[in-house]
Amino acid sequence: MKTLLIVSWRNVWRNKSRSITILLAIAFGLWGGIFSSSLSAGMMKQRFYNSIEKQISHIQIHDPRFTRDDDIRFSIADAPAIIKTLRSDSVVKTFSARTCCNGMIATATLTKGIRIYGINPAQENLTTQLAHAVIDGHYLSVTGRNPVLVGKQLADKMKLNPGSRVILTFTDCHGEIISASFRVEGILRTSNSMLDETQLYIRQTDLQQLAGFRAVNEIAILLNNINQVNAFADQLRSKFEDEEIRTWGQISPDLLYMNEMAGVTLMVLMVIIMLALAFGLLNTMLMTVFERTRELGMLMAIGMNKSKLFTMILLETTYITVSGSLAGMLLSGVTILLTSRHGIDFSSVGGDSLSEYGYDAIVYPTLYPEFFVNIIILVLITSFVSAVYPALKALRLKPSEAIRKD
Amino acid sequence: MNIISTYDLVKIYNHSVVPVKALNQVNLEIEQGEFTAIVGPSGSGKTTLLNMLGGLDKPTTGSILIDGTDITAMKESRLIDFRLRNIGFVFQSYNLIPVMTAVENISFIMLLQKFPKQQMEKRAMELLAQVGLTDKANDRPNKLSGGQQQRVAVARALASNPRFVLADEPTANLDTQSAFNLLDIMQKLNRDENITLLFSTHDQRVIDRARRVITLVDGSIAADEKFDR
Numbered sequence: 156m157k158t159l160l161i162v163s164w165r166n167v168w169r170n171k172s173r174s175i176t177i178l179l180a181i182a183f184g185l186w187g188g189i190f191s192s193s194l195s196a197g198m199m200k201q202r203f204y205n206s207i208e209k210q211i212s213h214i215q216i217h218d219p220r221f222t223r224d225d226d227i228r229f230s231i232a233d234a235p236a237i238i239k240t241l242r243s244d245s246v247v248k249t250f251s252a253r254t255c256c257n258g259m260i261a262t263a264t265l266t267k268g269i270r271i272y273g274i275n276p277a278q279e280n281l282t283t284q285l286a287h288a289v290i291d292g293h294y295l296s297v298t299g300r301n302p303v304l305v306g307k308q309l310a311d312k313m314k315l316n317p318g319s320r321v322i323l324t325f326t327d328c329h330g331e332i333i334s335a336s337f338r339v340e341g342i343l344r345t346s347n348s349m350l351d352e353t354q355l356y357i358r359q360t361d362l363q364q365l366a367g368f369r370a371v372n373e374i375a376i377l378l379n380n381i382n383q384v385n386a387f388a389d390q391l392r393s394k395f396e397d398e399e400i401r402t403w404g405q406i407s408p409d410l411l412y413m414n415e416m417a418g419v420t421l422m423v424l425m426v427i428i429m430l431a432l433a434f435g436l437l438n439t440m441l442m443t444v445f446e447r448t449r450e451l452g453m454l455m456a457i458g459m460n461k462s463k464l465f466t467m468i469l470l471e472t473t474y475i476t477v478s479g480s481l482a483g484m485l486l487s488g489v490t491i492l493l494t495s496r497h498g499i500d501f502s503s504v505g506g507d508s509l510s511e512y513g514y515d516a517i518v519y520p521t522l523y524p525e526f527f528v529n530i531i532i533l534v535l536i537t538s539f540v541s542a543v544y545p546a547l548k549a550l551r552l553k554p555s556e557a558i559r560k561d
Numbered sequence: 562m563n564i565i566s567t568y569d570l571v572k573i574y575n576h577s578v579v580p581v582k583a584l585n586q587v588n589l590e591i592e593q594g595e596f597t598a599i600v601g602p603s604g605s606g607k608t609t610l611l612n613m614l615g616g617l618d619k620p621t622t623g624s625i626l627i628d629g630t631d632i633t634a635m636k637e638s639r640l641i642d643f644r645l646r647n648i649g650f651v652f653q654s655y656n657l658i659p660v661m662t663a664v665e666n667i668s669f670i671m672l673l674q675k676f677p678k679q680q681m682e683k684r685a686m687e688l689l690a691q692v693g694l695t696d697k698a699n700d701r702p703n704k705l706s707g708g709q710q711q712r713v714a715v716a717r718a719l720a721s722n723p724r725f726v727l728a729d730e731p732t733a734n735l736d737t738q739s740a741f742n743l744l745d746i747m748q749k750l751n752r753d754e755n756i757t758l759l760f761s762t763h764d765q766r767v768i769d770r771a772r773r774v775i776t777l778v779d780g781s782i783a784a785d786e787k788f789d790r
Contacts, residue, residue: 158672165660453656456617458645458673458721460638555617558652559608 159463163470166443174475177439181432181479182486188428189487189530192421193520194499199417201515203410205346209283211406212251212375213384216391219399221372227256228328230370233395237374240394246387250376251275251282254362258325260305260355265313270354271325273362282377285343285356292317292341301361302340306351310342317341323357328368335365346515422529429537436537440472440545451549452557465546472542473535480534484527491520563626564724564757565591565614570623572609572780583609584620585780591725594755596748598762598771606780607761608729614759615648615727616640628724645673649718649726653733655710657702663713664689664698670720688716692746708739715747725757732764744770 167174207213216237221229231237234252241247254273259266276295280286285304286294295302303323305315315321317339324334337357345351363369378387384402391400404411444451454464502516570587573580583606591597599607612618613625616632624633627647635643644650657666667685676684689695692712694705702710711731718726728747732740748770750756760767768774776784 158669162658162660169660449654449656450658453650453652454658455641456615456644456650457670457717458641460641460673463673553618555612558617558654558656 159467159470163467164474166467166471167474170443170446173439173442177435177475178479178482180435181476182482184428184432185480185483185530185534186486186490188425189484189522189526190490190520192424192526193487193491193495193522194518195421195424196417196523196526197495197498197519197521198514199413200521201346201519203414205515206407206410207381207403208377209285209288209345210347210350211403211410212282212377213381213403214376214378214388214391215401215406216374216376216395217372217399217401219397222399225257227254227326227366227370227372228330230254230368230372231374231398233398234371234374237391237395237398240391241374241376244387246378246380246383248377248379249278249281250374251279252359252371253279253373253375254359254366254370255372256325256362256366258323260309260313261322261324262313262315262319267309267313268353269309269323271323271362272354272356273359274356275359279356282375288343288345289341290344292339294341295356295358296340297358299338299340301335301337302358303337304341304343304356305339306348306354307342307344308348308352309355310339312352315339315342323355325366327366328370333365335361418523418526421526422533425530425533429533433537433541436472436476436541437544439475440468440541441548443471444468444545444549448552448557448560452552452554452560455552456554456558461550464549468546468549469539469542472545473538476534476538476541480530484530487522491522494520562593563590564593564628565589565759566626567613568624568626570610570613570625571621572606572613572618573621583780584613587623587777587780587782589775589782591757591759593757594751595773596751596758596771597773597775598760598768599775599777600762600768601777601783605777607777609780610777611727611729611759611761615650616644645670645721647724649721649723651711651714651718651726651728651731653730655702655707655714655734657710657713657717659702662699662701663694663705663716666702666713667717667720670717674721684720685716688719689713691719691750692716693742706739708735708742711735711739711743712746715743715750719750719756725759728758728760728762730762730764731760732762732767737766740764740766 216231218229218231220226238252241250251274256271258269258271260269274295276297280294289304290307295304303321310316313321319339321337321339322334323337324332327333343351378384388400388402451464498517498519500517567587567589570584571582572584573582587610599610601607609618613620616635619633624631632640632643658669661669664685667688668681671681671684686695686698689698692715694709694712697705697709702713705713732743735743744766747758751758760771762768770790771788772790773785773787775782
């Protein structure tokens with residue numbers, strides 16, 4: 156076996172320029188595939204993080220009727236008991252109890268439908284890091300009369316600045332329409348521009364006072380470990396049967412699907428790249444077999460058995476594939492390492508529009524180690540598949556004819 | 562004792578519209594230690610006969626016995642192993658492995674036979690000495706002249722301790738001096754070590770050294786002469 160390993164390695168370098176060409180093709184093909192996969196993975200990871208840690212949290216609790224009708228009157232009846240449970244359970248990292256309703260925002264010249272969140276500023280910031288999203292003005296203060304935080308997109312459309320006054324209109328606990336004047340305290344920019352245009356935040360105490368009751372319609376819970384989500388949700392469901400308790404995957408099935416399919420999508424991309432490379436490799440190995448027909452015939456004539464001949468061609472293919480792949484993976488690793496710390500800013504090439512879909516303009520390439528393991532398996536499969544046909548061609552040679560081939 | 566015996570050997574090629582009878586009822590016996598040249602015009606069946614005797618091709622009818630074993634009935638996998646252990650080959654175009662040195666080329670066949678490593682290296686060097694190329698042991702074929710390559714090929718053919726050596730026009734690509742050197746070596750091996758040699762050749766230099774000359778015409782043995790040389 157040792158001699159076969161040595162002979163195969165030397166055979167690879169018989170035609171240096173051809174071997175280097177295919178080796179570089181594999182290296183750069185893999186680099187392109189892995190690096191674009193790392194960009195995709197980075198984008199998906201950021202979107203997942205933004206969605207979970209800055210928007211929907213791990214678990215949300217509502218009155219089932221609220222989810223259906225979105226009416227402020229459908230509050231969580233067990234809210235005090237739930238809050239008590241959440242405060243005492245070590246699984247819970249933090250939570251935010253909100254009062255929500257649909258309403259209208261109006262300036263002197265413009266009106267727009269909007270979702271209004273009444274929040275406890277400190278608790279909300281712990282749960283969704285909302286204060287970090289303020290790009291102009293200030294986060295909601297505990298003092299001062301009727302402050303409101305609006306998203307950048309909404310502020311632009313309604314021509315609002317910090318200090319601007321707006322009128323919020325919504326229904327109270329009796330179904331009566333009420334209006335109140337609010338002052339823009341700050342402008343937000345989150346990673347989701349659609350939400351920045353359709354929702355705003357006021358103090359929960361202000362909303363409850365105007366609505367006429369101390370209702371809590373939504374509790375968003377963040378756990379210490381995402382893997383505990385299902386178990387904890389089940390625990391809450393058994394304890395508070397009347398409430399609707401949904402995990403992040405139930406609230407946002409697209410996020411769950413994206414999370415589950417991310418690895419598959421990237422592997423499909425890699426399979427396509429490797430398939431293209433396999434044809435290049437197949438061509439190279441076929442040329443090798445054709446060029447060495449006489450030598451292969453001689454080897455069979457002097458007594459080299461078919462399994463050894465097959466192994467030799469398989470080894471030659473594997474050497475090329477593995478060398479090219481290692482170079483490609485090394486190149487990818489270095490590129491990812493260099494770009495992952497500061498990220499790649501796509502804002503100058505239209506990256507800002509990514510925020511409409513919940514993505515950041517700065518992408519931090521990332522890859523999980525298991526992805527590299529899968530790549531290695533894929534490389535070995537490619538190598539084997541590319542070697543089989545040329546090797547079979549070689550095995551089909553008749554030594555008596557092959558040794559006399561010009 | 563006969564090493565090789567053929568009985569009513571017939572080979573018909575069906576490559577073209579008209580079948581071609583390359584060998585026609587060839588009956589032949591080769592004894593241990595013979596130096597035989599198979600001669601004849603192009604297309605007379607020399608190479609076909611050599612292929613049959615070497616187990617590289619199978620006859621249409623008839624049988625070939627090597628040391629009493631019928632190789633025509635052997636399966637391909639067994640035949641490969643049989644060739645490895647019983648037959649040495651020297652080809653017209655040398656056919657050395659380009660990525661191996663002279664000594665590695667010789668050792669390779671012993672490696673296939675699973676010789677112990679130390680024994681293998683010792684024998685390879687002995688064979689190189691026999692063909693006068695000790696100083697070229699670590700040179701690859703592209704560093705050797707045609708004559709030197711063919712001498713390495715002879716050493717390789719002998720490395721497996723074969724029952725006989727088949728040489729297909731071994732001097733065809735060599736200049737006169739190289740051809741004489743090679744023939745001297747092969748003749749010496751035949752005389753001193755009783756190695757059975759079977760050549761197919763056009764080369765008068767080979768024919769002049771052979772102790773038996775078999776002439777093939779249209780696939781049949783036209784003459785079978787023995788010389789005391």
